[in-house]
Amino acid sequence: MNVRQITIVCSLMVSLLAGCRATPPGYLEASAVDWTKHHVTVGGEHIKNPFPATSAKIEDGKKIFAFYCVVCHGRDGQNTGVPFASKLSPPVPSLASLHVQTYTDGQLKWIIENGIEPSGMPASKGILSEDDIWKIVIYLRHLPPAGSLGEPRAYTGDEYEK
Numbered sequence: 781m782n783v784r785q786i787t788i789v790c791s792l793m794v795s796l797l798a799g800c801r802a803t804p805p806g807y808l809e810a811s812a813v814d815w816t817k818h819h820v821t822v823g824g825e826h827i828k829n830p831f832p833a834t835s836a837k838i839e840d841g842k843k844i845f846a847f848y849c850v851v852c853h854g855r856d857g858q859n860t861g862v863p864f865a866s867k868l869s870p871p872v873p874s875l876a877s878l879h880v881q882t883y884t885d886g887q888l889k890w891i892i893e894n895g896i897e898p899s900g901m902p903a904s905k906g907i908l909s910e911d912d913i914w915k916i917v918i919y920l921r922h923l924p925p926a927g928s929l930g931e932p933r934a935y936t937g938d939e940y941e942k
């Protein structure tokens with residue numbers, strides 16, 4: 781079986797566990813999805829980040845994140861000020877959570893490049909360079925305390941103040 785076939789089988793198992801309910805996922809279903817993503821769907825597990833985590837690289841990653849990821853993940857990667865974060869299905873997770881931090885650097889890069897179908901998490905391949913994606917991964921490992929950077933400007937109404 782190739783990875784796609786394994787993913788389909790695992791997704792079927794998850795649907796069976798869920799009993800095809802149209803309600804929010806229960807604990808068992810959520811952890812089955814989580815396991816499948818960490819071990820089957822998301823590739824790149826053993827690929828290493830070529831950059832050391834210097835403060836300059838963290839700052840670079842933060843800037844790219846604030847340009848491209850901010851509308852859904854907030855400036856701090858923890859959804860601060862994003863009005864619809866909990867309303868999406870699945871919701872936008874905190875990138876500081878254990879669920880996200882237990883991915884390897886290579887897996888985080890894979891997620892950014894390929895997105896997560898069929899959720900709202902977009903694929904950045906061809907939009908962001910390899911180097912930019914690696915810098916974002918470094919920022920994800922050094923997220924500031926939740927709320928410390930304020931809200932994304934798009935949601936504060938600043939655009940209308942001039």
Ligand code: HEC
Nearest residue numbers: 848849852868870871872873891892896899900901902916
């Ligand atoms: C249009 C909204 C949107 C944008 C823009 C976006 N994301 Fe996401 N992101 C999501 C959603 C929704 C999820 C939840 C996906 C899921 O659980 O299936 C997510 C999940 C993630 C995850 C965790 C994956 C997992 O297994 O739960 C990471 C890491 C992530 N995003 C990083 C980024 C980075 C870095 C950027 C910018 C390059 C970005 N996202 C841009 C909506 C977005």
